[in-house]
Amino acid sequence: xxxxxxxxxALTVACGQKEETPLSWKSIEADLQTWLIQAQxxxxxAIPEGNFMFENPLILDGLSDVIxxxxxxxxxxxxxxxxxxxxxxIRAANCKNLVFQDFTVQDAAGDNIKIxxxxxxxxTNVKSQWTGEPSQENGAYAxxxxxxxxxxxxxxIAIGSSDAGIYVGQSDSVIIRNNEVYHNVAGIESENSRxxxxxxxxxxxxxxxxxxxxxxxxxxxxHTTRVYDNDVISNNHENxxxxxxxxxxxxxxxxxxxxxxxxxxxxxxxxxxxxxIGTALIxxxxxxxFGAEEGSQLDSANAKVNEEYDPYPNYVYxxxxxxxxxxxxxxxxxxxxxxxxRYFTFNLPDFAMDGIWPxxxxxxxxxxxxxxxxxxxxxxxxxxxxxxxxxxxYDCEYGVIDPIYP
Numbered sequence: 001x002x003x004x005x006x007x008x009x010a011l012t013v014a015c016g017q018k019e020e021t022p023l024s025w026k027s028i029e030a031d032l033q034t035w036l037i038q039a040q041x042x043x044x045x046a047i048p049e050g051n052f053m054f055e056n057p058l059i060l061d062g063l064s065d066v067i068x069x070x071x072x073x074x075x076x077x078x079x080x081x082x083x084x085x086x087x088x089x090i091r092a093a094n095c096k097n098l099v100f101q102d103f104t105v106q107d108a109a110g111d112n113i114k115i116x117x118x119x120x121x122x123x124t125n126v127k128s129q130w131t132g133e134p135s136q137e138n139g140a141y142a143x144x145x146x147x148x149x150x151x152x153x154x155x156x157i158a159i160g161s162s163d164a165g166i167y168v169g170q171s172d173s174v175i176i177r178n179n180e181v182y183h184n185v186a187g188i189e190s191e192n193s194r195x196x197x198x199x200x201x202x203x204x205x206x207x208x209x210x211x212x213x214x215x216x217x218x219x220x221x222x223h224t225t226r227v228y229d230n231d232v233i234s235n236n237h238e239n240x241x242x243x244x245x246x247x248x249x250x251x252x253x254x255x256x257x258x259x260x261x262x263x264x265x266x267x268x269x270x271x272x273x274x275x276x277i278g279t280a281l282i283x284x285x286x287x288x289x290f291g292a293e294e295g296s297q298l299d300s301a302n303a304k305v306n307e308e309y310d311p312y313p314n315y316v317y318x319x320x321x322x323x324x325x326x327x328x329x330x331x332x333x334x335x336x337x338x339x340x341x342r343y344f345t346f347n348l349p350d351f352a353m354d355g356i357w358p359x360x361x362x363x364x365x366x367x368x369x370x371x372x373x374x375x376x377x378x379x380x381x382x383x384x385x386x387x388x389x390x391x392x393x394y395d396c397e398y399g400v401i402d403p404i405y406p
Contacts, residue, residue, distance in 0.1 A: 071102025130160030275327035284311035349376035
């Protein structure tokens with residue numbers, strides 16, 4: 001494999017710097033973009049230690065087996081705070097087997113890193129963030145692989161996204177592991193993706209910790225997801241998503257939310273101190289009721305609903321999870337929170353389901369070995385008239401899903 005070292009760039013950073021003097025911001029934009037344009041399949045592009053400012057996105061297209069490598073997460077920092085054109089910080093498309101590792105990317109006008117139509121993508125030891133206070137002016141996604149296959153996001157950090165810190169959409173064969181996500185609207189979101197493993201992550205101080213969603217009008221429906229061994233702790237941040245976005249419906253204080261997806265196994269997670277709801281299992285029908293205002297992202301999605309879209313979750317096995325909640329009241333900033341406040345005051349549900357089921361298909365959802373927890377079926381299908389707190393109605397074993405990567 002050819003190894004590209006940016007000697008001149010390294011010298012630019014190193015010369016004239018005293019060891020005790022912090023690195024100043026430098027521009028290597030023209031040189032680095034040239035390396036990317038001239039890169040050949042199999043190249044490694046090494047970015048030296050330093051703080052680098054960019055005005056335009058870095059773009060890769062049609063490459064195979066290329067590694068983009070910094071000197072370390074806290075040592076190589078790529079900032080797009082002064083971005084003048086484009087939306088993404090780093091954008092790659094139509095590639096195969098890309099690796100990004102050992103650097104920080106921050107403050108892009110849109111998404112920090114967006115990868116599309118790529119088979120084989122690995123993020124390792126990358127921090128992707130928006131600095132400053134969380135804001136709806138921040139970009140939507142810190143990590144944004146969409147329409148991809150064989151995706152790995154590991155040992156990464158995502159901060160400040162106005163949608164999702166780590167997002168994977170309409171993709172197949174995905175591993176999201178050993179990451180830390182905080183101060184995002186959604187910490188981790190899998191949307192319309194299949195064969196997904198989400199494990200050993202620390203999702204804390206987001207609006208919602210982990211979301212598994214299926215929306216209408218996209219290229220594929222999602223299924224077969226395992227969520228396990230995660231810490232989903234104190235996801236109580238205010239929701240700062242732009243008005244009309246899908247994740248704007250997520251109540252502050254949400255641990256895990258599953259919507260309109262199927263063949264899901266959730267186990268061995270620590271779901272603690274999420275003030276509104278530890279875990280929610282809902283249909284897209286409920287989302288339409290609460291969130292589909294005219295002109296919103298949901299309203300646009302609703303227009304694409306067809307007979308092929310299934311708005312109901314099904315085949316869910318939720319077992320061996322641990323719940324704790326030190327909070328007495330849910331959020332007052334969201335309709336879901338107000339509903340729980342009215343009907344479950346001082347007894348907030350750790351696990352809640354909306355009670356809207358398919359009429360022509362058996363509904364399968366099993367709860368086992370989750371210790372002492374508060375359960376609620378709000379029976380939204382019948383205007384909450386048949387709401388129940390008896391989880392024993394769902395005391396069954398659905399069966400474990402085989403590991404996606406044995």
